Amino acid sequence: MLGTAFDVKVHWSAMIALGEAVLALKNCRDQVLIAHGSTMAAASLVLLHETANALLKEMGTELRGLAHSPDPEIRAVVMEIMQWFESKAPVKEEA
Numbered sequence: 001m002l003g004t005a006f007d008v009k010v011h012w013s014a015m016i017a018l019g020e021a022v023l024a025l026k027n028c029r030d031q032v033l034i035a036h037g038s039t040m041a042a043a044s045l046v047l048l049h050e051t052a053n054a055l056l057k058e059m060g061t062e063l064r065g066l067a068h069s070p071d072p073e074i075r076a077v078v079m080e081i082m083q084w085f086e087s088k089a090p091v092k093e094e095a
Helices: 005-036 043-068 072-088
Strands: none
Touching: 005 043, 005 072, 043 072
């Protein structure tokens, strides 16, 4: 459990590193598929990518849950992170 604002910041840093790893694994998987033309050659990379991505989603869910923490410092850190996400989100154009 993330008990302090410091824990939340470390959790966030781990999420960033894991997100980069997820993207690298996806890129590597794609390159192996291009080079070998076979999903068998990339099977381990597919498994690693899917597992890392699932872990990242789970970590994100835990982080979002902390938005309702009784600790105001934790809530403030989580809100900063959520605002960062919102600033990076693609803008949806209305049809």
